[in-house]
Amino acid sequence: MNQNFLKAVCAPVAATMFLISGPLQANAAMVPTEQVVTAASQASVAADRARVNAFLDREDVRGEMQRMGVSPAEAKARIAALSDAEVARLSGRMDDAIAGGSFLGAVVGIVVVVAVVLLITDLLGITDVYPIGPVR
Amino acid sequence: MPIRLVLAALALWLLGACAAPQTARLLESNASALPRFAQVGGVPFYAQTDNYCGPAALAMAATWAGVPLTQERAGEMVFTPGKEGTLRNDVVAAARRLGLMAVELDDVSSLLAEVAAGHPVIVFQNLGLSWVPRWHYSVVLAYDLDHQTIVQHSGITPDRATDLNAFERTWARGDYWAVVLVPAGELPAAGRETALLEAALGLDRLHNYNASTKGYKSILKKFPSNTPAWMGLGNSEYARADFVAAAEAFERAATVAPGDPAAWNNLAYAYAAAGRNRDARRAAERAVAAATPATVGAYQDTLREMAALPID
Numbered sequence: 001m002n003q004n005f006l007k008a009v010c011a012p013v014a015a016t017m018f019l020i021s022g023p024l025q026a027n028a029a030m031v032p033t034e035q036v037v038t039a040a041s042q043a044s045v046a047a048d049r050a051r052v053n054a055f056l057d058r059e060d061v062r063g064e065m066q067r068m069g070v071s072p073a074e075a076k077a078r079i080a081a082l083s084d085a086e087v088a089r090l091s092g093r094m095d096d097a098i099a100g101g102s103f104l105g106a107v108v109g110i111v112v113v114v115a116v117v118l119l120i121t122d123l124l125g126i127t128d129v130y131p132i133g134p135v136r
Numbered sequence: 137m138p139i140r141l142v143l144a145a146l147a148l149w150l151l152g153a154c155a156a157p158q159t160a161r162l163l164e165s166n167a168s169a170l171p172r173f174a175q176v177g178g179v180p181f182y183a184q185t186d187n188y189c190g191p192a193a194l195a196m197a198a199t200w201a202g203v204p205l206t207q208e209r210a211g212e213m214v215f216t217p218g219k220e221g222t223l224r225n226d227v228v229a230a231a232r233r234l235g236l237m238a239v240e241l242d243d244v245s246s247l248l249a250e251v252a253a254g255h256p257v258i259v260f261q262n263l264g265l266s267w268v269p270r271w272h273y274s275v276v277l278a279y280d281l282d283h284q285t286i287v288q289h290s291g292i293t294p295d296r297a298t299d300l301n302a303f304e305r306t307w308a309r310g311d312y313w314a315v316v317l318v319p320a321g322e323l324p325a326a327g328r329e330t331a332l333l334e335a336a337l338g339l340d341r342l343h344n345y346n347a348s349t350k351g352y353k354s355i356l357k358k359f360p361s362n363t364p365a366w367m368g369l370g371n372s373e374y375a376r377a378d379f380v381a382a383a384e385a386f387e388r389a390a391t392v393a394p395g396d397p398a399a400w401n402n403l404a405y406a407y408a409a410a411g412r413n414r415d416a417r418r419a420a421e422r423a424v425a426a427a428t429p430a431t432v433g434a435y436q437d438t439l440r441e442m443a444a445l446p447i448d
Contacts, residue, residue, distance in 0.1 A: 029434070030371065030374065030402050031367070031402055032371065033364065034341070036368070037333060065216065068218030069217030070216055070217070077229075078213075078214075078225075078229045078230070080229075081228070081341060086225060090225050114268055117268075118264060121265065125299055125301055125302035126265075126302070127264055127305075128263040128303075
């Protein structure tokens with residue numbers, strides 16, 4: 001079946017199920033803290049929509065993590081610790097948020113010109129790739 | 137040396153020369169409340185293994201905060217193999233999973249204020265250039281304004297001193313991202329009210345109510361009229377089944393924000409759980425009275441539930 005069609009059908013259904021079963025107030029219940037915090041910064045209707053989007057984002061981010069070699073259980077545990085707002089910020093920009101390549105041997109494999117530029121910028125205090133920074 | 141390269145370097149230098157504005161401002165103002173020198177003692181050093189600057193930084197900061205953690209275990213919690221790197225969000229999430237308050241910072245004076253308060257800080261830098269990025273995590277543990285240096289446990293080098301201006305330029309290319317980890321119950325010196333709240337809420341999300349209770353309490357000591365924190369404390373106490381403490385917290389929330397139906401609604405549940413049925417009903421009536429037409433339905437349901445409770 002067409003992937004886009006599936007997504008188009010599934011997303012609203014999932015959102016509706018979330019709205020019915022989730023912590024949004026549909027019946028008498030305690031108001032959860034997350035809703036209080038979210039509502040403090042956004043109008044109520046917008047906040048509800050943001051929560052639905054965040055729910056969908058959670059699935060997207062989790063899937064993306066698994067594709068990058070994180071086990072399903074671990075991906076779930078990582079996402080669970082984030083607030084809806086944090087997941088929303090993360091969604092769609094995993095590449096920006098990734099970090100921390102190798103430190104040693106950093107320049108191996110990069111063209112010599114780049115290495116020279118980085119050496120100069122290091123000496124100027126703009127970059128800090130080599131161990132010989134402008135330390136005082 | 138080819139002339140083009142010299143020009144490129146010159147252009148970069150000109151760009152770079154004006155790229156450490158916060159440090160410049162900080163050094164100019166003598167009125168700054170920061171001590172000239174500060175150093176955090178007892179921060180363990182773990183030399184990173186390949187690509188593991190993120191896990192190493194987390195392991196050092198968490199161990200300092202009282203949760204001993206190896207670089208390998210930290211790697212399982214934050215490293216993303218497909219990217220050979222570590223996501224910033226995963227560092228925050230991991231700290232919360234360890235029961236710590238993780239609060240993000242984003243400017244030089246906040247960073248140095250944390251160090252002055254005795255807290256090491258995880259920072260995220262681009263040591264290279266935007267088009268040759270060299271992403272890196274490390275732990276800041278000291279600074280010296282007179283010598284304009286900042287000291288980090290970084291890579292395979294403990295106590296590495298760097299020029300403060302150079303540090304700010306590389307940190308700016310990492311979006312000025314930093315996170316301070318403290319035990320729940322303690323509070324970072326800097327950190328905006330919302331960032332503190334998100335830290336406590338993160339523990340709440342993971343159902344670590346012992347830690348989130350401590351977190352909310354420490355926030356309320358500093359910001360006693362923060363309604364979401366009173367609500368968070370109430371909900372955490374309720375989840376721990378301490379209904380008397382929950383009721384007290386919701387009472388405070390309702391006092392600070394009497395027009396907030398959520399505070400009265402949750403207070404009703406806390407009273408009911410504590411066996412104070414008459415008060416529960418009264419609180420539910422206040423919730424209905426404070427509600428808007430869009431939200432009143434749910435609060436009327438609460439009132440019906442509370443009205444059905446037996447009263448001697």
